[in-house]
Structures are given as C-alpha cells and as structure tokens.
Amino acid sequence: MKISLILDHIDNGLMALPEFQRGYVWGREQVRSLFSSLYKRHPIGGLLVWATEAKTAKHRGDQELAAGVVKLLLDGQQRMTSLYGVARGKPPVFFDGNAQAFTGLMFHLEDEVFEFYQPVKMKDDPLWIDVSKLLVGGQSGHEKLIETLAEIPEIGIKAVKYSGRISRLLGILDINLHAEEVSGEGMTLEVVVDIFNKVNSGGTKLSKGDLALAKVCADWPEARNEMKQRLASWAAHDYDFNLDWLLRSVNTVSTGEAKFSFLDDLEPDQIQLALRKATKHIDTCLNLIAGRLGLDHARVLFGRFAVPVMVRYLEIKGGALDEVDRDKMLFWFAQAGMWGRYSGSTETFIDKDLECLEGPDGGLDKLIDELRLWHGGLRIEPGHFRGWSLGARFYPVLYMLTRMGEARDFGTGIPLKKNMLGKMSALEVHHIFPRAQLYKRNYDRPTVNAIANFCLLTKDTNLSISDCLPEVYFGEVESKHPGALSSQWVPMDETLWKVENYRDFLEARRELLAAEANARLATLLHGDTRWLAENTRHEVASTGQIVGGVASEAEEQALEEINAWVKDLGLKAGEMSFELSNPSTNEVLGMLDVVWPNGLQEGLTGPVALLLDEGEATLSLASAAGYRCFTSVKDLKAHIQIELLGNDEMSAA
Secondary structure (H helix, E strand, O other): OEHHHHHHHHHOOOEEOEOOOOOOOOOHHHHHHHHHHHHOOOOOOOEEEEEEEOOOOOEOOOOOOOOOEEEEEEEOHHHHHHHHHHHHOOOOOOOOOOHHHHOOEEEEOOOOEEEEOOHHHHOOOOOEEEHHHHHHHHHHHHHHHHHHHHOOOOOOOHHHHHHHHHHHHHHHHHOEOOEEEEOOOOOOHHHHHHHHHHHOOOOOOOOHHHHHHHHHHHHOOOHHHHHHHHHHHHHOOOOOOOHHHHHHHHHHHHHOOOOHHHHOOOOHHHHHHHHHHHHHHHHHHHHHHHHHHOOOOHHHOOOHHHHHHHHHHHHHOOOOOOHHHHHHHHHHHHHHHHOOOOOOOHHHHHHHHHHHHOOOOOOHHHHHHHHHHHHOOOOOOHHHHHOEOOOOOOHHHHHHHHHHOOOEOOOOOOEOOOOOOOHHHOEEEEEOOOHHHHHHOOOOHHHHOEHHHEEEEEHHHHHHHOOOOHHHHHHHHHHHOOOHHHHOOOOOOHHHHOHHHHHHHHHHHHHHHHHHHHHHHHHOOOOOOHHHOOOOOOOOOOOOOOEEOOOOHHHHHHHHHHHHHHHHOOOOOOEEEEEEEOOOOOOEEEEEEEEEOOOOOOOOOOOEEEOOOOOHHHHHHHHHOOOEEEOOHHHHHHHHHHHHOOOOOOOOO
C-alpha cells in the first residue's frame, strides 16, 4: 500500500488508531532518521492493522470513521504519525504528543541531509527547503521551487540536478509499505491487545490499566481526555500521578475492588460518576495530607497507592469525616508510606486493605490492625532513621515532622513553611555537619548523607552557614533564636556538636527524631495509642543494607536538569529516587537516582537508569533488575543522541 494512500485513508476515516494505543513518543531525531531512510529507499518495516467494523471500532480522536470496514493501526503508529505530520504539515486527528517532533523538517539539496530548522544556519541558504511545504505543494510546488532556484545566480544550471533530488523526495509518498491485517469475528479487544503485546514484545507491553482504560474508552470515548485533564490539574500543584493510578481510584470508588476487571460491568454513566467522585475524594485526601501532615508535593508523598484506599473510605462515609476519623486515616496513610506497604504487589495489598473497610466490622481500626500485623509493629525506633539520601523512605518523615512541628529556621527563628515568600526563603535540605568537612575527615558517603544529618532551612540561611561546623554556628543560633535548635531535634549536649563526635551526634538525634515521630503520630490517634505499643518484630535497617540514593542537593539538581533536557527532546521524564524492593518481602534493597522503568520511549526501548557516584553494589542491583545503567550525565546524553535517536538506518518500529 502506497504511503500516499495510507495518508488518504487517515484523512477519510478509513484508517485510525485504536483507543488502547499510547500517545506519540518519537522525538525529532527519529523523524529525521525516518525521512533519511525513506529518501535513501532503505526498508522501514511494514504495518499491522486490525480490520474491523466501523460501527464497533473504538478509536482515538474525534473524527468520524468511514462506513464499513476500517483499519486500526496496531503496529506502525510512530512512523505513520510522523509521515502524516510532515506530509500534511499538521498532526493527524488521533494525535496525542509533542507536535514539535515533526515541525520544521528541512532538506539540503546539495548535501542531501535532513535537519530541523535552525534560523542562523538556514535562513540565508536557499538550498535548505521545507519538506512539509514541498510535500503539501506536490508537483506544482516542485516546479515553482525549481523556477525560484534557477533565478539565483550561484545556483543557475544546478537547479536541474536539484530537480531530480526534489523528485526523489516527493517520491517518498509513492513508496509501498506492506500492511498485514488481522480480522475476523474472534478478534475481541482482549485478543487484539494480546497480538499488540506480542508484536511489541521488545518494548513496553500494555498494562492491566491500559487494557482497562481501553475498555472504558470503548463505551466512553472521552474518558482518556477527561482523566488527563484531572492529572494535569494535580500536576500544576506539584503532584505527578498517572492514568493507571487515577483509574485505580475510579475503580475503588465504583466497585470497592482493586482489580480492573471489575470495571467491565459498569455503564458509561456509572464510570463518569465514579470519576467525578474519585476526583473530589482525591482532592480531599491531598488537602488533608498537605494541611495536616505537611506532605505537600510529589517528592514527599510516599505511599501514593494508599490514596485509592482512602478514596474508598471517603466514598463509604459519604465524603465527610469527623476529626477523629480524619486523623486516624492520616495515621494509617503515614504508616503505610513509612513501611512501604505498596512497594511490592500493589494490587494484592490494595485488595487486602479494601476488604478491611467492608462489612459491619470493617473500618479504619481493622485497616490499621492489618498493617500492624503485616509489618510487626507501628512504633518508630531510632534505628529506622539510619537510612541515608534524599530518596530514603524516612526522608518524607523528617519533612513531615518539620511541617507538623513547625520547626524553626536557624537564621530567622521563624517557623518553616514550604510556600514562604521570596526566592531566598524557599526550603532547602541542609547538612547540619557540612559534607565537605566530613569528607575531609574520611567519613563514607552513607554516613555523610545520613537522614539524621539533614534538616530543612531557608535558602538564605543555608547559604550563610556554608561549610561552618556546628560547634561554630550552633552557639550563635541559640543565642539569637533560643529554642530554634531544639525545634529541629538537635541534641543540646554541646560536646556532640564537635566533628570528632559526629557519629554520637547522629545516634542522639535519631533518638530525638524517633521520639518526636511517635509523639506526632500519637496526636493523630486522639488518645487511642494502642498501635504505637512496642513492636513485636524488629526489622530496623542498618547503614549499608540499602544501597544507592541521592546524596546531595547538587546531585538532585543534576538529575532534575537531565530530566528537563529529556523532556525538551519530547521524551518522558524519569522517576527520581526510585525504590527497588524485594517483591516477596517488600524490603527496600536500593534507591536508584533516576530511572525510566518502561524505557526512555515507552514501547520502544528497555529500562534505563542513571546512577551518579554510586558503588558497585548499586550498579549490580540495578543491572540484575534489568536496567541498562549509565554512571554519568554525559554518557546518558550520548546514548540518547547517538544510539537512541541518531541512527540514520531505521529498523521496523
């Protein structure tokens, strides 16, 4: 089938994209490479389409399909979207992605190379031609272009040579692509998705959530866009959730179950109502978590899969809780996050927790009992603060204590809030004993970056302290702002402020942090503190058990910068401080700096991890989990630019 005919089929509603397909994920380099391969007449692979009745075909976009049989693209979406975008000068109706990936593609008539428009390089060179303008203009555009070029003195007779190259470029639309079809009465959505997954076995398969959403969209085509709007509204407030997570909450509201299969029997109006309710309940949860616990952005929102359970409880209670129930629910949320309740088999644990809420004897008490029995106790011990790095599970606990207890800034003495006015008032993580001073004395990385060495201060105060040792600046802080040190759980024994007693300082501060954590959690129980009794099982992690992690603000900034760079290329940002756990025990094994679990291009590439300044243990752990590991920003960028995006020879994609 000629490419031009395929594009016409898309225009006429004879070819579309099935609802379960993900959005467009290619970047500019892949589009450039695709056209380079087509121009050279290199093979780019065929298409796989699902031939089905238009009246039952559930497709992306709002275009009306043609009557009769239509073809839904199962394999070849990225290529055909790119071809359509360049050849028509606009995205296809089913487009969902970054249109800049195919906007401004240029071709140099002398060098025969494709590049995207660069004003300084191209504006005064008539041999750079706009590929979209040429393909849209067709033969008449070809003739006008040759006439224009022939009138330029330095080109003149060469225009004849360039005419052949323009014809070859236009001839891309006449290239035939093999299109294989699947059809028949037995081609249900489940069967077709299974075929899709097998075809894409080298990339990311559709998840249970993808399939569930496809079924929802089959009856309610606007569902995906409605849900993405909800996600965008939370993202604007620094919460990064995905469609699977939101659909899980819709599921728990409507069915009281975790498994997506329970959505199958719901009518579209029931799902629409469930989405409205879930959105309202999620807003309530986030407001409670931020307002009462101080966990007000994605980085500290541990245990996000506890939210669908909370959403179900709010639905059972009609959306309104009294103060005791509200705080008890928040107690459970904090505890579920601290102990990694959902770091293993998420669906299994959500199901168990939902069961605790149902029936005449169900409720929060039963839910908390289930967590206590599973973990072996809910009381925090000093050893639980032995973790290190900004990605450790107990870093959000430190943040929570700072916000709940209104810890005071060392420089101003005022209580700390995340949204304080002024650039220099933004909260930053401060190393009480400066890193430089500790490394100078040969302390290892986990000890230098221990959570017990962290506190939160304003940016201005953090800068003013610089690399001063506590024995130098603590006295001044206490003199100017009495009580500021103790508000941040600093031991007041001045001998512990000396750098030679640093390890003793950590142990003393862990005692204070654990005591404060238990006291703050006890306030959420309104006197019913039975769940904070002595633990029946002691599983306190020792330093070195959990490998890896973000060790400093500078490292965190470097990771954020690479994420921003990746997003500028039209790719998906990675997940920072990614927790690798033992799937059987939920025990945290390591923290990976930033990862792309489904690949930098979902469905096309394998898992990738960027690990900065990590040891062999972290690299081995990540490699064993299936990640391709990079240990420098430079190497990762080279991989993306050269290996991932820069190949001139296109394989079937």
